[in-house]
Amino acid sequence: MEPTEADEELPADVALLWGRRETGRRGPRPTLTAEDITRAATEIADAEGLAAVSMARVAAQLGNSTMALYRHVRSKDELLALMTDAALEYPPALSADAGWREGLTRWALLVLENARRHPWYSQLPIGGPPIGPRNLAWFDAALRTLAGTGLSEPDKVGVVMGMLTYVQGEIRLRAELSAGHAANPEAFGRRYSTLLRRLVDPRRMPALAAVVEAGVFDTDELYDEAEADTEFLYGFALYLDGVERLVARKGAG
Amino acid sequence: MEPTEADEELPADVALLWGRRETGRRGPRPTLTAEDITRAATEIADAEGLAAVSMARVAAQLGNSTMALYRHVRSKDELLALMTDAALEYPPALSADAGWREGLTRWALLVLENARRHPWYSQLPIGGPPIGPRNLAWFDAALRTLAGTGLSEPDKVGVVMGMLTYVQGEIRLRAELSAGHAANPEAFGRRYSTLLRRLVDPRRMPALAAVVEAGVFDTDELYDEAEADTEFLYGFALYLDGVERLVARKGAG
DNA sequence: CTCAATCGCGTATGACATACGCAGTGAGGA
DNA sequence: TCCTCACTGCGTATGTCATACGCGATTGAG
Known part of the structure; x- marks a missing residue:
């Protein structure tokens, strides 16, 4: 400083x-x-x-x-x-003893929690590759969790960029849906599946109609802050599964 | 209509x-x-x-x-x-003959191409779950590619939501970086790695310093529209690897 | 001691979203 | 037939915004 x-x-x-x-x-x-x-x-x-x-x-x-x-x-x-x-706080010292998978998961959840506290983050321009001190500190923290994987440096960067992309999407969706939910809660309730049943023509959109009929959207609350992490981790775990395969193939771990 | x-x-x-x-x-x-x-x-x-x-x-x-x-x-x-x-056009009829992996890849690239033509898409509010006719049509198209996997309907939705999150992040990053590149091209050139070498303290950020030293950022053009798809597919393939594992575990395929 | 660089700030200027109300239109009811 | 009134397009006014410009005050360097 x-x-x-x-x-x-x-x-x-x-x-x-x-x-x-x-x-x-x-x-x-x-x-x-x-x-x-x-x-x-x-x-x-x-x-x-x-x-x-x-x-x-x-x-x-x-x-x-x-x-x-x-x-x-x-x-x-x-x-x-x-x-x-x-908008970012400096990352806490991530304990290096846990494996990379736990490390990346913890990293992602910390970033999401940070973004939850500053929902306007997703509306700011980005402007260029990360250059601010806090952005770089988070970048480093993510790379550090991959230290033991034996991946090449370019592979590490690729894995972290992919994770960053995923998390960016989650940040934007959460911020938008959270704001939309506050402004217009009915759109997230039972009304949604009712509307889909009326609007989705099974001949034109058979796969979506099947999902609707199966009752996947029959819930009182489509955006629930308390379940957001769980739902995020469902998809994020799939990404990490892919990273695991990459590590098994190219890493020395 | x-x-x-x-x-x-x-x-x-x-x-x-x-x-x-x-x-x-x-x-x-x-x-x-x-x-x-x-x-x-x-x-x-x-x-x-x-x-x-x-x-x-x-x-x-x-x-x-x-x-x-x-x-x-x-x-x-x-x-x-x-x-x-x-901002969305209706999805073209995706050929159902190819496998789900090719289908989802093609879906993602089509959405990205669509967003490239309307870069302002990522600045619009979302407001709620997808309800517009074009949004629903794309949702259906994505679900349709998973028809042969044997996944349950909730799993299909989970996989598609994860993909959507990832693609949303990619859309935002591309739009922002593309705009930033047009406004300030030097930030994407050799200057970047030079700056990182000066700003990144190897004691505070060892992993990032190692990446910088390895020359990962020593390129004339950090954001190259022509290579964007290739770089996207690196990370996206990891996600699809995870989906593949899910299908092998829970699907009937 | 001088002076130019730098400070805070008052005053425009022009773009913007939008509230309000007026005058004209034309289909339904008498 | 003609009246009524919901609905149209639009002129005007209001308040907010980012920001250009220039004035007078301050203070370190010479």
Whole structure:
């Protein structure tokens, strides 16, 4: 975290992300930092949703004027980019004693729990490969769990990218469905299967009609936060089964 | 598509999605339909991005006034919900002769190709379980490929939901990275590995440092549209391996 | 001591979603 | 036949938003 040499060579946005600031500038002391602004913005987003995050609202939270923010953040888009890293907390030290399968499962559940606390995460732009300190720390944590598998480095990255893709999808679906559920709970109840029975023509969509007839959607609550992890793990375990096969084939484990 | 009886019992938003309109109303003939509005909005989003879709812009495209749209669409959010289904085309008839593995692979690649043509798809709210005609048609197509596996209906749904989650993640990552690449190509070039070498402390992030040192990121182009499918299939194949194991264990195949 | 870089911020500007109400339309009922 | 009123398109107004611009105050470097 302390400034090191040669930081001038860092691109401006990356320097901001890592909290590296040039020291000893002229002019009045800043009463604000980009970090303060990012923290205020994330607080507002947590409490009132991403839509409530406006430059004016963030400035009010900090007791500053709207335009003062622009001295520290080039645009609202840049603020959102900073929030992308701030939405993550640093990963806890994952115990390395358990196997890679438990490690990856725990990793995924921790990321999902983190995203649950900051549902606006899935609405932020990504912009590029991971470069923020927290994003990289999670990346490292995932790679570390694969240390004992004997997989090649590119295979490790491939496995982690696949997992990341899967988890990204789960994060987006959970955030969207959770918001939709709050806004319109009836759409998740018995009404759904009733509607499907009316709308799904068995001649046009036989497989879906069979599923509907089998009663798979006959439930009072299609999106239940308490069961979300269980349902996630059903599919995620299939992915891990594939990784297991890869490890057996190419790894030294 | 022709109006059937008992459509009044359909919730208003669902009726809109399925193009069911009550006939024989008083007053002047509408010069506009919700479908026209949705089509105009998708055209604008395709050509200029979702940010260019404003009520005024859509109305101008149609030669109407802004406020005329609100007679057919309750709000912009409702328009976005209609776009969620309109972003999909109906799935082509998937040849049932190939195995389920080829079927699901083809399904996923078709969905990704569809999303590539409408990159704004990943920015739309989802709102609830799939209810639009095109969404349901794709759902059916996926279930149909699993017909010969002997899996139970709940297992089929679980497998398809997992695939959907994975593909959702891929769609979001592709859309975001593609936009980020267009806006800021340097972030995807050699600069990335250079930055990582400077920022990743091998003591704090040993696994990531090892990957960086192994040269995994030493490439001129981290996001290459031409290789995207290949990279996707690396991870997706792992998921399918897991499905294969499930079929071997629980299916009759 | 000077001065230019940097600060916070007041004041526009233009885009946006949308509430409200008016005037015209045309099918159903008298 | 004609009246009624649900329904149409739309002009206007309101409040919110991001952000360009420039002013006056501050302060470290020379």
